[in-house]
Amino acid sequence: MKILENMDVAESFSDQFLGYRGFCAISEVKMAQDLDKKGYAILKGAISERDCHVLAAGYDAEDPYRSRVVMSRHGFGQGEYKYFDYPLPDLIARLRREFYEPLAKIGNRWNGLMKIDQRFPGTHQEYLDICHDAGQSKATPLLLQYGVGDYNCLHQDVYGEFIFPLQVACLLSKPEQDFTGGEFVLTEQRPRMQSRVEVVPLDQGDAVIFPVRHRPKHGTRGTYRVNIRHGVSEIRSGKRHTLGLIFHDAQ
Numbered sequence: 749m750k751i752l753e754n755m756d757v758a759e760s761f762s763d764q765f766l767g768y769r770g771f772c773a774i775s776e777v778k779m780a781q782d783l784d785k786k787g788y789a790i791l792k793g794a795i796s797e798r799d800c801h802v803l804a805a806g807y808d809a810e811d812p813y814r815s816r817v818v819m820s821r822h823g824f825g826q827g828e829y830k831y832f833d834y835p836l837p838d839l840i841a842r843l844r845r846e847f848y849e850p851l852a853k854i855g856n857r858w859n860g861l862m863k864i865d866q867r868f869p870g871t872h873q874e875y876l877d878i879c880h881d882a883g884q885s886k887a888t889p890l891l892l893q894y895g896v897g898d899y900n901c902l903h904q905d906v907y908g909e910f911i912f913p914l915q916v917a918c919l920l921s922k923p924e925q926d927f928t929g930g931e932f933v934l935t936e937q938r939p940r941m942q943s944r945v946e947v948v949p950l951d952q953g954d955a956v957i958f959p960v961r962h963r964p965k966h967g968t969r970g971t972y973r974v975n976i977r978h979g980v981s982e983i984r985s986g987k988r989h990t991l992g993l994i995f996h997d998a999q
């Protein structure tokens with residue numbers, strides 16, 4: 749798998765240079781096993797500390813974003829985020845492209861288990877072409893910024909008919925140093941059962957891979973669909989930045 753290679757290639761972003769380290773801490777098999785069993789997988793150190801700093805520091809720039817969303821204005825929580833515009837910065841484009849391929853295999857298997865018809869082509873460009881033909885053509889990778897008292901309500905990142913079933917969030921800030929509080933949370937709503945919550949432990953540079961909307965779960969009467977939401981608990985102090993990678997585009 750390409751994303752297992754440990755790379756160190758300089759990439760430009762807002763006139764600065766980023767070292768793209770790639771990932772090496774988890775195998776594709778382990779990623780699939782964790783997703784099947786726990787509903788999420790963590791890729792330790794997916795982004796180097798330097799890249800985390802550069803990305804977070806780039807939040808206040810005008811380029812390369814297409815829009816800024818103040819969450820309280822929409823009832824999404826408190827805090828803000830910016831969507832990147834096309835052409836994406838090289839690092840973002842590369843992360844999105846390389847995450848896609850192993851995740852598409854898991855997504856195809858999951859959709860089969862959940863009896864969802866949608867299937868995903870081998871490359872991200874092929875999938876984006878399908879999204880764009882259906883009118884989902886706006887870039888969805890985003891940077892999020894939270895300050896003291898901010899939080900993100902439980903939600904699902906659905907932007908149209910085409911939904912890639914997995915997404916990635918990378919923590920760019922250092923817990924206990926740059927911020928306290930601000931835990932990444934997943935909830936699982938099972939049919940006719942009470943919801944279950946999972947707090948995902950992340951360090952700076954870690955990526956969490958998690959379901960956008962559903963995941964399959966095996967029960968005594970076969971496989972059923974579990975409804976997933978994600979959010980962030982209140983930030984107690986400092987500032988917290990995250991990079992979000994969503995593989996379908998938006999209308």
Ligand SMILES: [Fe+2]
Pocket residue numbers: 903904905978992
């Ligand atoms: Fe989200």
